[in-house]
Amino acid sequence: MTSTTTGARGVESDGGATLRLDRAHVFHSWSAQASLAPMAIAGGRGCEVWDVEGRTYLDFSSQLVNINIGHGHPAVVAAIQEQAAVLPTISPAHANLARGRAAEAIVRHAPEGMSKVFFTNGGADANENAMRMARLHTGRDKVLSAYRSYHGNTGAAVVATGDWRRMPNEFARGHVHFFGPYLYRSDFWSTSAEQESERALAHLARVVESEGPGTIAAILLETVVGTGGVLVPPPGYLAGVRALCDAHGIMLILDEVMAGFGRTGSWFAFDQFDVRPDLVTFAKGVNSGYVPAGGVIISDEIAATFDERVFPGGLTYSGHPLAMAAIVATIEAMEEEKVVENAARVGTDLLAPGLAALAERHPVIGDVRGLGVFWALELVTDRATRTPVSAAAMGRLKAELLARNLLPFLANNRLHVVPPCVVTDDEVNRALAIVDEALTVIDQEVTA
Ligand code: PLP
Numbered sequence: 001m002t003s004t005t006t007g008a009r010g011v012e013s014d015g016g017a018t019l020r021l022d023r024a025h026v027f028h029s030w031s032a033q034a035s036l037a038p039m040a041i042a043g044g045r046g047c048e049v050w051d052v053e054g055r056t057y058l059d060f061s062s063q064l065v066n067i068n069i070g071h072g073h074p075a076v077v078a079a080i081q082e083q084a085a086v087l088p089t090i091s092p093a094h095a096n097l098a099r100g101r102a103a104e105a106i107v108r109h110a111p112e113g114m115s116k117v118f119f120t121n122g123g124a125d126a127n128e129n130a131m132r133m134a135r136l137h138t139g140r141d142k143v144l145s146a147y148r149s150y151h152g153n154t155g156a157a158v159v160a161t162g163d164w165r166r167m168p169n170e171f172a173r174g175h176v177h178f179f180g181p182y183l184y185r186s187d188f189w190s191t192s193a194e195q196e197s198e199r200a201l202a203h204l205a206r207v208v209e210s211e212g213p214g215t216i217a218a219i220l221l222e223t224v225v226g227t228g229g230v231l232v233p234p235p236g237y238l239a240g241v242r243a244l245c246d247a248h249g250i251m252l253i254l255d256e257v258m259a260g261f262g263r264t265g266s267w268f269a270f271d272q273f274d275v276r277p278d279l280v281t282f283a284k285g286v287n288s289g290y291v292p293a294g295g296v297i298i299s300d301e302i303a304a305t306f307d308e309r310v311f312p313g314g315l316t317y318s319g320h321p322l323a324m325a326a327i328v329a330t331i332e333a334m335e336e337e338k339v340v341e342n343a344a345r346v347g348t349d350l351l352a353p354g355l356a357a358l359a360e361r362h363p364v365i366g367d368v369r370g371l372g373v374f375w376a377l378e379l380v381t382d383r384a385t386r387t388p389v390s391a392a393a394m395g396r397l398k399a400e401l402l403a404r405n406l407l408p409f410l411a412n413n414r415l416h417v418v419p420p421c422v423v424t425d426d427e428v429n430r431a432l433a434i435v436d437e438a439l440t441v442i443d444q445e446v447t448a
Pocket of ligand 1: 064124151
C-alpha cells in the first residue's frame with residue numbers, strides 16, 4: 001500500500017516494508033551505512049509529518065531547510081498533477097510554457113537587470129554553472145569562497161568527461177578560500193559587529209591582492225551562511241565585498257540555495273542587505289523541493305556574453321516541466337498567501353524574542369542568531385570559554401526533542417530553528433515550549 005503526501009491523513013500500514021526495503025537496498029548520503037535507523041515517514045501536511053505508525057512530528061527542520069511552503073501544499077500538488085497530464089517531460093532545447101512561466105516568476109522577484117534564468121537539477125549544479133559563467137565571462141580562473149560554507153556535492157563529473165565538453169570546463173583548479181565574518185568565534189579578535197565587518201573585509205582584500213585580482217573570476221558567498229551556522233553578515237560586509245568586486249572586475253555570485261525564497265523573511269536574503277549580485281544561485285525553496293530544481297539568475301551583462309558565443313553547459317532535465325509547474329504554483333501561492341511576510345513577522349515577533357528568552361533561562365545556549373525563519377542556537381559547555389557541547393550531548397538533545405514530537409535540524413553543536421515559512425504562531429509557541437523542556441535536560445547534564 002502506498003502513502004499519500006497530499007494531505008489525506010492516511011497512515012501506511014506497511015508491515016515494516018518501508019524500513020526493511022530501505023535498509024536492504026538504499027545507500028544513504030553522508031553516512032556510514034551499517035548503524036543507520038532512519039525515520040520511516042509516510043506523509044506530511046503544512047508543518048507536520050507523520051511516520052508509518054501514525055506518530056506526528058512538528059517539522060522544525062523543513063527537511064533539508066527546503067520545504068518553505070510546507071508539506072503537501074494542495075495548489076502545488078495539483079499543478080504537478082496537471083502538468084504531468086499535459087506534458088511530463090520535454091528536452092531543454094524546446095520552448096515550453098511551464099519553463100517560460102517559471103523563469104518569469106523567478107525574475108519577478110530578482111533585481112532590475114537580471115532577466116534570464118538557467119535551470120539546473122538542484123543547488124550544487126547551480127553553483128557549478130554560475131562559476132562556469134563567471135569564468136567564461138571574465139576569462140579568469142580563480143573562484144574565492146569562504147571556509148565556512150556549503151555549496152554542493154558535485155565537481156568531478158565534467159572533468160572526468162572525455163569529449164569536447166570537458167575542455168572548457170577543466171576548472172577543478174583555482175579554488176581559494178578565505179574567512180568570512182563570524183563574530184561569536186571571530187578569526188579577527190573582534191568584539192563588535194562593526195569591527196568584524198571591517199576586519200573580515202580587510203582580510204578578504206589581502207587575499208584578493210595576494211592571489212592577483214586579475215586572476216579572480218568570482219567571489220562565491222552564501223548571503224547568509226546556512227548549514228555552516230546561520231551566519232548573518234554584519235552591517236557593511238556584503239556592500240564591502242561588492243565594492244571589492246567592482247574595483248577588480250570580479251563577479252559576485254550569491255548562493256541563495258538555502259537563504260532564498262522566503263527563508264530570511266524576504267524573497268532573497270540579499271534584499272535586506274542592499275547589494276546586487278552578478279549571479280544568484282537558487283534551489284530548495286523555489287518550489288519547496290516537490291520536484292528537484294535549481295538554477296542561476298543571470299545579470300544581463302553576463303547573459304550578453306553568450307549571445308553569440310556558445311554556453312558550454314547543459315543538463316537533460318534543465319527546466320523539467322514538472323519542476324517548472326511546481327515553481328510557478330509555489331511562487332504564486334507564496335505571493336497570494338503572503339508566505340514571505342509571514343516568515344518575516346514570525347522572525348521578528350516570535351522567534352527573536354522567544355529564542356532570546358530561552359537563552360536567558362538556559363546557560364547551555366552560547367549564542368542566538370538569525371532572521372525570518374532561519375535561526376541557530378549555538379550550544380556550549382561554558383559561556384566564558386565557548387566550548388562546544390559534545391556530539392553525545394547533541395545526540396541526547398535530538399532524542400529529547402523527538403520524544404516530544406519535534407523534528408529538529410542539528411549541525412555540529414547547533415540547533416537550527418528552521419520551520420517552514422508558513423509556520424503558525426501556535427506551532428512556534430509549541431516548538432519553543434518543547435525546546436525549553438529538552439534544553440532543561442541538556443543544561444543539567446552539560447553544566448553539571
Ligand atoms: N548551496 C547551499 C547554500 C546549500 O545549503 C546547499 C544544500 O544544502 C547547496 C548549495 C547544494 O544544493 P543541492 O543539495 O540541491 O545540490
